[in-house]
Amino acid sequence: MSDQSANRVNVLEAHELGKEVSSPEGPLTILSGVSFTISAGESVAVVGPSGAGKSTLLALLAGLDLPTDGHVVLNDANLSLLDEDGRAQLRAESVGFVFQSFHLVPSLNALENVMLPLELAGRTDARKAAQEIIEKVGLQERWSHYPAQLSGGEKQRVAIARAFASEPAVLFADEPTGNLDSRTGANIMELMFELNRNSSTTLILVTHDQGLAQRCDRILSLDVGKLVSDERVAG
Amino acid sequence: MKALQFALRSFGRELRSGEVLVLLAAVALAVAALTAVGFLTDRIGKAVSRQANEVLAADLRLRSQERVPQEWSDLAHSYNLETAETMSFPSVVFAGDENALATIKVVSETYPLRGSVRVSDTLFGEQRVVDGIPASGEVWADGALLARVGADVGDILAVGELDLLVTAVLTYRPDQSIGFASLAPSLIINIDDISSSGLIGEGSRVAYALLVAGDESAVNDFNDAIQDQLPESVRVRSQEDSSERAYNAADRAQRFLSLTAVISLLLSAVAVAMSARRFAHRRMDTVALMKSLGATQGFVISVALIQLVMLGALGIVAGSVVGFAAQEMLSRILIDLMQQADLPGTGVRPIILASTSAMVLLLGFALPSLIQLRNTPPLRVLRHDAMPPAPSRIFVTGLALASVAALLYRSVGDVRMLVILIGGIIVIAGLLYLVGRVMVALIGRARSGVGVAWRYGLANVSRRGRDSAVQVVAFGLGITVLLLLTLVRTDLLEGWRQTLGDDAPNHFLINIQPHETESVATLFEKNGLAIPVFTPLVRARMTTINDESVKDREYPNEDGKWLANREANLSWAAEMSASNELIEGEWWPKDYSGPPLVSMEQEAAANTGLSIGDRLKFFVAGREVEAEIASTRKINWDSFQPNFFIVFSPGALDGMPTTYISSMRIADESKAMLIDLVRAHPSISVIDLGAILEQVRGIIDKASLAVQAVFMFTLAAGIAVLFAAVQSTIDERRFESAMLRALGAKRRTVFAGVMAEFAALGTAAGVLASAGASVLAYLVATQLFELPYEFSPVLWLAGVSAGIIVVCLSGYFAARGAVNAHPADVLRGINA
Secondary structure (H helix, E strand, C coil), X not given: CHHHHHHCCEEEEEEEEEEEEEECCEEEEEEEEEEEEEECCCEEEEECCCCCCHHHHHHHHCXXXXXXXXXXEECCEEHHHCCHHHHHHHHHHHEEEECCCCCCCCCCCHHHHHHHHHXXXXXXXXXXXXXXXXXXXXXXXXCCCCHHHCCHHHHHHHHHHHHHHCCCCXXXXXXXXXXXXXXXXXXXXXXXXXXXXXXXXXXXXXXXXXXXXXXXXXXXXEECCEEEEXXXXXX | CXXXXXXHHXXXXXXXXXXXXXXXXXXXXHHHHHHHHHHHXXXXXXXXXXXXXXXXXXXXXXXXXXXXXXXXXXXXXXXXXXXXXXXXXXXXXXXXXXXXXXXXXXXXXXXXXXXCEEEECCCCCCEEEXXXXXXXXXXXXXXXXXXXXXXXXXXEXXXXXXXXXXXXXXXXXXXXXXXXXXXXXXXXXXXXXXXXXXXXXXXXXXXXXXXXXXXXXXXXXXXXXXXXXXXCCCEEEEHHHXXXXXXXXXXXXXXXXXXXXXXXXXXXXXXXXXXXXXXXXXXXXXXXXXXXXXXXXXXXXXXXXXXXXXXXXXXXXXXXXXXXXHHHHHHHHHHHHCCCCCCCCCCCHHHHXXXXXXXXXXXXXXXXXXXXXXXXXXXXXXXXXXXCXXXXXXXXXXXXXXXXXXXXXXXXXXXXXXXXXXXXXXXXXXXXXXXXXXXXXXXXHHHHHCCHHHHHHHHHHHHCHHHHHHHHHXXXXXXXXXXXXXXXXXXXXXXXXXXXXXXXXXXXXXXXXXXXXXXXXXXXXHCCCCCCCCEEEEEEEEEEECCEECCCCCCCCHHHHHHHHCEEEEEECCCCCCCEEEEEECCCCCCCCCCCEEEEEHHHHHHHCXXXXXXXXXXXXXXXXXXXXXXXXXXXXXXXXXXXXXXXXXXXXXXCCEEEEXXXXXXXXXXXXXXXXXXXXXXXXXXXXXXHHHHHHHHHHHHHHHHHHHHHHHHHHHHHHHHHXXXXXXXXXXXXHHHHHHCCCCHHHHHXXXXXXXXXXXXXXXXXXXXXXXXXXXXXXXHHCCCXXXXXXXXXXXXXXXXXXXXXXXXXXXXXXXXHCCXXXXXXXXXX
């Protein structure tokens, strides 16, 4: 992975991505002709109004869903050529997620939630690695708490710890501050960017927040399912 | 990571969250119902087989209405076989002024040849095996008999002209009736006492038996040797014949109880299916997340399966404990009924059977939901409306039916019956479901005319139409059965009793010798009672019908065959009894003196395939008499008048050994005269119908109590269905209640709405149950017992109130969480 980042190789490629779904009024195009490449270590914001297709794009990039046109190459693997379990395995090895609504497993405590992707990837040192990252997000005192016993900000810290724990090649964050008050949100984003800087992880951030987008290396703007701009952020 | 590890890790938390409790309870209930019945039938089965092997108290029994001639026991001795002699007959036993009908068992020194007699030294004391029989002048009496006459060990019992000292309480004899109570408890006396008892006279109803036992091949040789030589009147029975009958009876009881348990099982299956849907739905988010984090489908399904199996295991443990406790209770009721001092213990087989059944149930009804879980799209982490495709209906139905078939097969044990049963279940369940839907639709219509809380509640019932209908049916079924077993049962008994009228005879005198009729009449007259009518009785055996041997003849049914071959009770009369109604033919003139004619009871005639003009030949005490059927009659048995299937014209049976029987009403205050009667005429048996009816009622009460207990599981399964249904809508309910409260509804109003919903469901279930119980009661009354049936408002009142109370209470506990949730939390969508 460090080789990849040193050579600035492409970690993610979208080729003419399109997604069409059926609806009562006939086929509905959610995304069409979206192409771009993202290099290892980049941080990229995906912005656009509601219904622009941001979440759909994220789902396609992460292999949670398959495009109706085009294909995605993630870490040199064409997602369309993998079956569901193959894509799952690829995600276990190379992908992390932070969601707007946290998505912690309610029946597992904070530490166990962080251990989860490590164990799914077959890591034997899962507990130790999870403890380290729990400390990094400042939850060493609350590791044994269950999600229901944590505040929104704490939940998102656990989610971030979980996302970074497996040192993924790509981290997808879907409106990570959407369910938090602005101050907690700012702290959470600070944490995320810091962890991103200290690792070689590529960050793909879907957000409404222009301020947040400006802190990324690059901004992809979507509107009505099309990529309308792809700009590098100055500085 | 290993699926097992993950499954274990989160399982404890799942349990504590309470979300899986309904699924757990449904499994536990099914297991409890199955183990309770399984343990019980296992124990009954063991008791029966323990007894079946010694039910004759011998290897071979020669039974006759007369003393088995000495030559047969001499013959047995020549085969090196042991013999014993017994007699048994009913008689009234006295202790002071108290009396009770008993089966007197007279035995010789070597009795029993197989098995052993058990006695205890005090009433309800520890029982022990004894060797030998009571000494002359002593008696061992059944505890129930002693209790009935208020006597104990050390007291004197008067039997006929004998005064016998009770030296032990009889707790078990090998040849006591198997299965359910014979009406008269027994006592054992020594054969040396019988000649001086005055109990046995000409024509007495005594069953004599010669018991034979010994080396198996010698017994078989002896049996072969006597087969063709025995007189008509002697019946031989071997061990195998008897145990087969006992096993068949036990088998029927077991199947009945198992099928009873199956109803609980099916309702539990509904609860399992409903709560498994919820179980899977709740896991969908986690599964989507796990998949997004890289979990494979295999991993996801393994975790769910492992947790399901763990849940099943817990349910099995809990259910087995409950089932075992319930069975202990039930067996206490049944010990009495079976006249057993104890039931043999039980093994683990019922638990194994119940456990496999529970697992089959889980797989059949929960698996489709779990398999659906496997296909949860990982996209659901981003789009909450992303759902896995619904499992195929054919797959779901097929799996459910297959598991039901597998579960039922054990109780039914034959494929054709299984198909019929499953077909029946589908039809009945379908019909009930339709009725449920109609009721739910009616409830929905009612909502325009009610206040806000009721409207909200009633709207909920009709919105969740399918689940509501299922709940109505589930509760309706449980309540129907309970109504039948409680109210309808007592109503029917009461109704029957009323048809008897106040002056219906309550006592029978049997075994009155011809020379005794006069003094019996005098005794009645002296006590200011009406002189009873004495009806003659002649015991005979039918030999031919239209010159064809009764043995070779074909009969329309088994009853007819039995009727033609058994020892028959004949009577004669100049005039037809008032309790008879002529159906066909003509009754002979009062002064008839032509060739012998008979009048036959119409059902007996139908069963034996006989009609007017057929000739019947009887063998009576060495003489033959042939008569032509002149008429058929219908008998009103409820009149309690002495009645006979076959009545001869006067004169035909003259000179044959005759006893008389009579029935009369004796008021309680005049009963004391019976003591004088029995003391003066010890061979006359007095049968107290009132006491017997009381006993029959007691037996029915206990048997229905046992069945009711099994049906409590059905009701509990209904409650599980309600909990499962409420739980599967709990998120919706929570959200709606929060919405209503946010819109300004008071907590009370929301609560009233929820209760209105359950009250409506309960009413519907109660109406369904009352209607079902009324229809069944009507059918039972008119078709089975031929009693008039009156519409019972009490039944409807009880059914509907039971429905409302049970459903509202269960609903309250199931749904209160939703009402109590804090609106702000819910509307903010606070979740993990």
